[in-house]
Amino acid sequence: MSSSHPAMINIRRLDSRDTDFDRQLDELLAWESVADTQVEATVAEILQQVRERGDDAVIEYTNRFDRRELRSAADFSLSQVDLQAALERIPAAERTALEAAAGRIRDYHRHQLQESWQYREADGTVLGQQIAPMERVGIYVPGGKASYPSSVLMNAIPASVAGVDSITMVVPAPDGQLNDLVLAAAAIAGVDRVFTVGGAQAVAALACGTDSIRRVDKIVGPGNIFVAAAKRAVFGRVAIDMIAGPSEILVICDGKTDPDWIAMDLLSQAEHDQQAQSILLSPDTAFIDAVAASLEKLLGDLPRRDIAGRSLQDRGALVRVDSIEDAIAVSNRIAPEHLEVSVEAPEKYLPQIRHAGAIFLGRHTAEALGDYCAGPNHVLPTSGTARFSSPLGVYDFQKRSSIIYCSPEGADRLGRVAGTLARGEGLEAHARSAGYRVKEK
Structure with a gap:
């Protein structure tokens, strides 16, 4: 394969209006985990x-x-x-x-x-959290x-x-x-x-x-x-940190970004490996056609074109949606590792985005910048785990310890509550331990 003979990509096309779109999307997203x-x-x-x-x-x-x-x-x-x-x-x-x-x-x-924090209650009891x-x-x-x-x-x-x-x-x-x-x-x-x-x-x-x-x-x-x-x-x-799956990119575009830019963004993830996933969501059918043409044109020059081509053919998709809001709804269902929002005034859509590892806003924000030097971490949740996971960060290397420091008055007040609850659970030693600090009436 050479640059003078562009690769032919049989990338799947989906439409969110299709009655079996949900099934098609599930098939697209299916991936076998590392279990073997x-x-x-x-x-x-x-x-x-x-x-x-x-x-x-x-x-x-x-x-x-x-x-x-x-x-x-x-x-x-x-x-x-x-x-x-x-x-x-x-x-x-x-x-x-x-x-x-x-x-x-x-x-x-x-x-x-x-940072660690503490607060003092009226009776002198101190509660808090120590970060280490x-x-x-x-x-x-x-x-x-x-x-x-x-x-x-x-x-x-x-x-x-x-x-x-x-x-x-x-x-x-x-x-x-x-x-x-x-x-x-x-x-x-x-x-x-x-x-x-x-x-x-x-x-x-x-x-x-x-x-x-x-x-x-x-x-x-x-x-x-x-x-x-x-x-x-x-x-x-x-x-x-996590059990990571193949790299993913999902691009939402209103059809007004250079199709070559979007095609290369999709290829930037496809070249990782054959299991990588690149998806475009757009309400503009003509733009989707233009991106498909750009993919055909640009793939042939890539050193890793065989890998990228297989990735796009096996796991890629160009998806027509009804609107940007519809695209965001589909994106939230997918919970992608990388999400590009290549639209006019992208920040207004940010509150609607619930699930994504990293969000790249605007036409000039290529996902590749996040891989190397933008600043946020490129270790991100994959395979839909952005629904409950976050990027790697400083907080992953810090531990939290609870702090409880009872004053005599606090021990009396809390001891009565704890004793009642402990006996309700049938744990008498707990109740007596708390009760030793309770003042006699």
């Missing part, structure tokens, strides 16, 4: 071996899966000196871009910091040829802003390949330790701890099906 019996069995074996044998198991699996020749933990550990050396090696333009993106991400996330950062966090970053320095920034910077004591990064190095941009991003983002291991064995090491890799409190970051399955398996032993 064989994968889960493999991951369970890896987790058990890492729990029992620690670094030796990590080395064994890494040598097998990533074609390495590790002999000891020293062979997969990087120091701050190594990270700084990578930062010095990268071209000046790339360093400037990383630092600019990091600065914007840090500034945005500082606004998310939560987690102690140790692990960040998983894909490695090798598929290297994502932006992922380092988006996962590490919120943890750093939250005040996490120690940030550990694991990144696979298949065939010994390490990406300097990823290591430079780690230096800029405030990562403390880097280990060049990946896969389920890296997740297991972060969750269980080994002689070289300290156990963490939370694991965040994207990975392949084995990484996702391992994160699911260790949840409860440690916290995780």
Whole structure:
């Protein structure tokens, strides 16, 4: 396939007025999760071996899966000196871009910091909430040829802003390949330790701890099906961010934006992988036709055109709706990861949008800006989970503890209430414990 012979895309067309539109939409959105019996069995074996044998198991699996020749933990550990050396090696333009993106991400996330609070009741009882950062966090970053320095920034910077004591990064190095941009991003983002291991064995090491890799409190970051399955398996032993599905974009357009812009926005997500999903909603049929033509025209020049083409054909859609309000209703049902509202005066529609990971307002706001440098986090809920989940943020690395400090008067007043309720539940020791602080009448 070449740019002189554009790809032919058989992207599906839907219409919200069709009587079976709901069924068609359900079919479009259907996606199989990471659950896979064989994968889960493999991951369970890896987790058990890492729990029992620690670094030796990590080395064994890494040598097998990533074609390495590790002999000891020293062979997969990087120091701050190594990270700084990578930062010095990268071209000046790339360093400037990383630092600019990091600065914007840090500034945005500082606004998310939560603060402790207290209030005092009339009898002197104090109630409140104490906010504290987690102690140790692990960040998983894909490695090798598929290297994502932006992922380092988006996962590490919120943890750093939250005040996490120690940030550990694991990144696979298949065939010994390490990406300097990823290591430079780690230096800029405030990562403390880097280990060049990946896969389920890296997740297991972060969750269980080994002689070289300290156990963490939370694991965040994207990975392949084995990484996702391992994160699911260790949840409860440690916290995780989410089990992410394929990337998604939904564009609402009134038909007045350049169709090439919209087509390329759809392609920007389609090129992630064949399971990625790109959907356009518009009340303008002629505009939908124009975007379809733009997709045909623009796809042929993309290096990842085969992936993008398959994504659009298998999971993409161009949907005619009755109005922008109708489009928003459909969007709320889908709860997309990324939502572009490419219309006139988009801010007036914002209150109607209930479910979306990130909302991009206006004709000039490409979703790709959010992936790299706008400031908000690009780790977002997928597969409809934006109905109940939020973007990764500083709040994901902070814990909340309740504060209760009773005055003698407060203990008397609350003790009577608690005692009555405890006896109603048949818990006499609770009632007596509260009653010991009650004053005799």
